[in-house]
Amino acid sequence: MDAAGRAPGAPRFLHLAGEQLRWALLRVLARSDQRVGDLVIAVGQPQNLVSYHLRKLRTGGLVAGRRSSADGRDTYYRLDLDRCAELLAETGQGLHPALGLVPPTPPTPGSMRGRVLFLCTGNSARSQMAEALLRRSAPLVEVASAGSHPKPLHPNAVAVMRERGIDLSGHRSKHLDEFVGQRFDYIISLCDKVREVCPEFPGHPGLVHWSMPDPSAAGDTAEASYPAFGRTADELTTRIGFLLPNLARTHT
Template identity: 60%
Template sequence: MTPSRQAVPPFVHLAAHPLRWRLLNELSGSDYRVRELVTLVGEPQNLVSYHLRLLRNGGLVTTTRSSFDGRDSYYHLDLDRCAEVLVGAGAALHPALRLRTTPPAFDPPVAPAVLFVCTGNSARSAIAEALLHHHAGGRVEVLSAGSSPKPSMHPNTVRVLREEFGIDISDQSPRHLDTLADRRFDAVITLCDKAREVCPEFGEDPRWIHWSIPDPAASGDIDADSYPIFRATATEIDTRIRYLLPVLAVGGPVRRSH
C-alpha cells in the first residue's frame, strides 16, 4: 500500500530557506525598512525584497508606510500568525507535537528599565507604558516620553485604557525626552517613525526596538468617532507587549539601525 503524501506545512516551507529564516529572525526583534534589512543580512536589495514578498504573501510579514518618509515602508513580523502556523506544523507531523503557545511567566532576575518613545507622548507611548506596567506586575521600571510632547493626554488614550484594560492614567501628563537625558535604560522602544529619527542615545548599549505604529490621534479628532482607531492601536500594542515580555526577561542589546 502506497503511503499518502502530505503537503509540507506553509510555515516550514517558508522558514526553511536560510535567507528567509534570517529575515524572520531580524524582524522578530524590531520593525525594519528594506535597506536596513539589506545591511543586517548582507544580501542584495533585490534578493531581500523578493523573499520579503514571499513572506508577505504567506501572511507572516506585514508592512506600514513610514510616517517620517512616505517613500519608505516598515516590515513587521506577525508573531500571532507565526504562533498559529507553528501549532499547525507541529500537529501536522504528529498529534503529540501540538505546540503550546502559553507564554512563560515574566520573572527577570533584575527589573529591566524600559522607555517608550513617540512624538506627542499622548497616545501610543503612553498606552505602551501603561500596558507594560500592567502585564509585568511591577517587575519592570517603565517610562514613556515624547520628542515634542502634547500639553495633555489624548482623551481617547485615557478612555481606551480605562474601558478596555481597567487602567487609570487620568492624572498622567506627557513627558519630554529631554527630562530623561541622564537616565539609563535597558530597552528603548520607539513607536513613531518620526521620533525614531531623533531619539537620543540612552545609557550604555540598550536594546533598541522599533514598532512602526500609525498615530491614532493623527486626525485631530477627540470625540467618539476616533475611538475605534485608538482601540485598534491599543490592541496592537497589547499584542506586542505580550511578545516583548520574554525578550525583556532574557535581556541583551540589539544594535541600532537607521
C-alpha cells in the same frame, strides 16, 4: 494521508521560512520593525534579493507592511508573531499529533525586571498606553514614556485605557530630554518620526522599533478616531506580551 493514500505536502510554514535568507529576515523582524534598507544591512544581501524574499513572506502572511509616517516613500515591515505561532503549531501537528506547539508559560511578574522607555512624538497616546500596559503586566520593571514634541494626553487614550481597567488621568506628557543620560535595557520607539530623532542613550540599550500609526490622525474628530485608539491598545497588548519573555531574561 489523502483519499489516494498520499502523504500531504510540507506545512506552509516550512515552505515560507525554510529558505535561509527568509529565515534570517524573520529573525531580524522578530526583534524590531524594519525598512528594506535596514534589512539589507542586517542580512548583508542585495536589495533586490531581500525585496524578493520579503514579498514571499508578505504573501504568505508572516510579514506585514505599513507606510512610514516620517517618510511616505518608506515602508516599515513587521513580523506577525501571532500568525507565526499558529503556523508553527500546524507544522508540529502535521508531523505528529503529540508535537503541537505548546504555548509557553507566561513569565511570572516577579521574574521580569529592568528599565524600559517608550517613545513617540507627542507622548499623548501610544507611548503612554504602552507604559501603562507594561507596568500592569510587569510591576517590577521600571517603565517610562516620553515624546520628542510633547502635547497633552489625548482623552481617547484615557477612555480606551479606562475600559481596560487602567487609569491614565493622572499621567503627564514628558519630553525625551528628561531621560537622556539615563540607562535603560530597552528603548522602544512607537512612531517613525521619533525613531529618526532618537538620541543616543548610555549603556547600549536594546533599540526596538514598533511602527504604529498615530490613532489621533485616524479621524477629524475624537469620536471618529476613537476606534483607532482601541486598535492601538490591542496591538500594544500583543506586542508587550511578546516582549515579556525578553524582560524575564534581562537580569537572569
